[in-house]
């Protein structure tokens with residue numbers, strides 16, 4: 001298969017915007033579509049401010065951010081965005097009906113031979129591949145928070161994905177400077193998300209049922225792992241609405257009551273407390289208390 005050089009992002013929220021930046025940084029020609037005008041730049045600004053406030057040394061050097069941002073061509077029409085792409089990645093909200101609709105559109109609007117991938121955290125591509133009309137070209141390509149330096153990417157095929165499609169995806173991930181984590185047979189949660197998910201589920205359970213304060217769970221995690229952010233801070237960054245949808249996907253799959261996200265999380269979402277993107281989640285932004293040295297005293 002020819003090398004992937006033209007990439008289209010469908011949905012430029014917290015993850016789609018980062019993937020667009022990475023592809024631009026690698027020299028790909030990048031187009032993006034999002035129904036919300038200014039979504040890409042809005043997300044870019046939020047991530048920029050968040051990483052600056054935390055003093056993070058980003059994956060793309062700061063001096064290249066503006067040029068990468070400007071290299072991502074915004075399209076107001078989905079067809080225009082994807083028509084000449086070698087690879088299209090959708091990063092729309094975690095909803096299987098919506099994703100199937102997007103894959104059906106992409107199957108019609110992307111050029112023949114283009115690879116269609118989902119960045120979904122909890123939906124295996126086998127749940128969308130049929131809608132695309134080209135299951136052999138479908139992949140899960142799952143990023144974490146690459147601009148912060150989490151440069152590992154799960155890659156997993158569906159029921160008909162060819163080895164050429166898989167290899168093209170792996171080569172592209174490497175060309176971005178990321179580490180591909182190949183999943184050999186379908187599993188919910190891929191290589192690493194399974195592990196992160198177990199942590200998330202447990203801390204949501206102990207907080208949501210009133211056993212512990214979320215701050216203590218984060219303090220414990222940071223002291224134990226030497227990380228700068230605990231699981232609740234990480235969930236704020238992901239977006240609490242996204243976390244809720246992902247947890248619901250796991251619950252819908254297992255029907256195990258222990259997998260049901262707590263009501264307290266849903267109440268926060270209904271109050272508009274979505275995490276970093278809304279300025280408040282478990283913590284308040286841009287200066288969350290876990291960045292204060294007194295947090296650990």
Ligand SMILES: NC(=O)c1ccc[n+]([C@@H]2O[C@H](COP(=O)([O-])OP(=O)(O)OC[C@H]3O[C@@H](n4cnc5c(N)ncnc54)[C@H](O)[C@@H]3O)[C@@H](O)[C@H]2O)c1
Pocket residue numbers: 010011012013014015016033034035036039090091092093094102119120121122142143144145237238239242246
């Ligand atoms: N947030 C994370 O840390 C994270 C990590 C890995 C994977 N993911 C996955 O990435 C996907 C997106 O998550 P996110 O956090 O970026 O969500 P988000 O809510 O930040 O962004 C979603 C974007 O999709 C746009 N959108 C909605 N409907 C659309 C449509 N029909 N066509 C095109 N764009 C549309 C929205 O306007 C929004 O800009 C989800 O599948 C999620 O599981 C998220």
